[in-house]
Amino acid sequence: MKHNFGAGPCILPKEVFEEASRAVIDFNGTGLSILEISHRSKEFEEVVIETEKLVRELLEVPAGYSILFLQGGASQQFAMVPMNLLPENGKASYLDTGVWATKAAKEAKKVGQVEIVASSSDKNYTYIPKDFVVPSDAAYFHYTSNNTIYGTEVFEKPNTSVTTVVDMSSDILSRTINVSEFGLIYAGAQKNMGPAGVTLVIIKDDLFAKSGRTIPTIFDYEAHAKAGSMYNTPPVFSIYVSMLNLRWLKAKGGISVIEQENIIKARTLYDEIDRNPFFKGTAAVEDRSRMNVTFVMDTPELEAEFLALAKERNLIGIKGHRSVGGFRASIYNALSISSINALVDTMREFEEKKK
Numbered sequence: 050m051k052h053n054f055g056a057g058p059c060i061l062p063k064e065v066f067e068e069a070s071r072a073v074i075d076f077n078g079t080g081l082s083i084l085e086i087s088h089r090s091k092e093f094e095e096v097v098i099e100t101e102k103l104v105r106e107l108l109e110v111p112a113g114y115s116i117l118f119l120q121g122g123a124s125q126q127f128a129m130v131p132m133n134l135l136p137e138n139g140k141a142s143y144l145d146t147g148v149w150a151t152k153a154a155k156e157a158k159k160v161g162q163v164e165i166v167a168s169s170s171d172k173n174y175t176y177i178p179k180d181f182v183v184p185s186d187a188a189y190f191h192y193t194s195n196n197t198i199y200g201t202e203v204f205e206k207p208n209t210s211v212t213t214v215v216d217m218s219s220d221i222l223s224r225t226i227n228v229s230e231f232g233l234i235y236a237g238a239q240k241n242m243g244p245a246g247v248t249l250v251i252i253k254d255d256l257f258a259k260s261g262r263t264i265p266t267i268f269d270y271e272a273h274a275k276a277g278s279m280y281n282t283p284p285v286f287s288i289y290v291s292m293l294n295l296r297w298l299k300a301k302g303g304i305s306v307i308e309q310e311n312i313i314k315a316r317t318l319y320d321e322i323d324r325n326p327f328f329k330g331t332a333a334v335e336d337r338s339r340m341n342v343t344f345v346m347d348t349p350e351l352e353a354e355f356l357a358l359a360k361e362r363n364l365i366g367i368k369g370h371r372s373v374g375g376f377r378a379s380i381y382n383a384l385s386i387s388s389i390n391a392l393v394d395t396m397r398e399f400e401e402k403k404k
């Protein structure tokens with residue numbers, strides 16, 4: 050059995066893969082593949098409705114917010130957010146906590162005026178800046194809740210009354226959140242929601258057309274909301290598999306249950322990193338992510354040796370991102386505690402071998 054610690058696309062529950070594979074041959078007894086049905090068919094309409102209902106239920110999305118399934122990944126949101134929310138004469142505030150946050154700000158700068166309120170680039174993004182003030186006249190404040198590459202996470206929404214936009218690509222559905230604190234939440238699906246190809250957007254309806262700009266319809270949130278995410282052909286299969294995965298999450302008991310599991314999984318791994326003299330965590334302890342655990346060893350030789358042992362033990366995808374080095378274990382919802390134990394056992398085996 051392979052233990053997939055990949056950062057995304059990543060592990061999804063086996064039951065989801067099994068059901069999705071059946072639907073590729075025969076979708077719900079229609080005699081047609083999910084890959085060939087019309088996105089306008091009654092059957093697929095039901096899929097979109099159920100997927101939206103599951104998101105609303107699991108994340109307790111209040112009335113007055115629309116749920117959209119778009120394409121273009123979280124990267125497209127880097128552009129869509131300012132196009133829709135940043136007026137010509139306005140200014141947006143961004144918190145810089147890593148590669149994705151930087152990219153989001155860079156794209157917004159192409160649309161309008163952007164101010165970086167704080168950055169942790171001075172320490173290679175190993176921590177989350179805390180003491181910063183968002184100017185009250187900002188059109189919106191943007192941050193990244195989980196920094197997939199650096200293994201840091203923002204658990205509490207920074208304290209500001211400015212409309213807050215959050216990129217939750219790598220921690221959506223992993224912990225309870227209060228949606229009403231946010232104006233807009235977006236997330237590429239390919240971590241905790243489903244396969245690559247669909248992007249979840251949860252937007253407060255009063256933000257539609259907020260920028261006052263004329264923008265192409267395909268980038269207009271309101272157009273997608275009015276069309277029920279069917280303005281153009283949606284990513285049918287990705288939405289369908291997301292629905293299966295959301296059903297799985299609901300059957301498990303929902304987000305509060307998975308959150309407890311995620312806390313135990315992360316603690317188990319961080320405890321070993323802190324105990325084992327061969328490994329060292331890279332993120333500030335108070336900002337450690339529950340989704341992406343980053344750690345290093347003393348020399349590149351030791352790291353190469355451990356990576357080889359990990360491969361032998363069927364631990365996949367733990368090589369760190371090039372900007373951090375070392376290792377990154379992505380421990381998303383579908384990764385079971387037995388996979389965490391397999392990694393911890395391998396770290397202990399390495400220690401024994403080297404002692």
Ligand SMILES: Cc1ncc(COP(=O)(O)O)c(C=O)c1O
Pocket residue numbers: 057121122123124125149193195196197198216217218219237238
């Ligand atoms: C936090 C975060 N934001 C944005 C992105 C970019 O997402 P996409 O590849 O869907 O555009 C990623 C990708 O890993 C991410 O982790």
